[in-house]
Amino acid sequence: MKRALLALLALPAFAAGEYKAFGFTLPGGAVKVDEGRYRLAQAWDDARRFYRSVYPPAKFPRQVLPNQSGVRAEHIENPGGGEWEGVNIYESKGEVRVYILVRKKPAQEKVIEEGEAPEE
Numbered sequence: 001m002k003r004a005l006l007a008l009l010a011l012p013a014f015a016a017g018e019y020k021a022f023g024f025t026l027p028g029g030a031v032k033v034d035e036g037r038y039r040l041a042q043a044w045d046d047a048r049r050f051y052r053s054v055y056p057p058a059k060f061p062r063q064v065l066p067n068q069s070g071v072r073a074e075h076i077e078n079p080g081g082g083e084w085e086g087v088n089i090y091e092s093k094g095e096v097r098v099y100i101l102v103r104k105k106p107a108q109e110k111v112i113e114e115g116e117a118p119e120e
Contacts, residue, residue: 022083022100025054036100044072044091051076051089065090078103 017028021038027050029041040047055076065073065088073090085103089096 022102024084024087024098024100026098030098033097036102038098038100040096040098042096044096047089047091047096048074 019026019030021032022036026038027040027042027047030038031041033039042050059079061077061079063075063077065075067073071090071092073088076087076089078084078086083103084100086101088099088101090099091097
């Protein structure tokens with residue numbers, strides 16, 4: 001019994017149903033609606049509380065986005081590395097959604113074969 005309890009404590013600290021998309025943590029009950037877009041089961045205040053605990057504002061700067069036609073929105077920036085550059089969390093018509101801004105990968109440089117002239 002003690003071993004089973006210790007094994008559970010050694011697992012990552014995810015609440016029931018949490019998962020990641022592009023390295024960004026989504027709460028349980030999140031549903032994918034499009035590429036990089038998710039609908040959350042939580043209300044606006046609960047979603048903001050969740051993300052403040054997972055991504056502390058001291059490490060992940062935030063900006064409140066302008067309120068347009070009753071849409072509340074907040075941007076979370078990822079100053080570190082990883083797949084996601086930032087996230088927009090917004091509420092419209094009672095639904096809370098997340099849009100993950102995926103970090104663009106640098107274009108690969110063309111390898112110049114020996115004897116080829118570089119393009120200019």
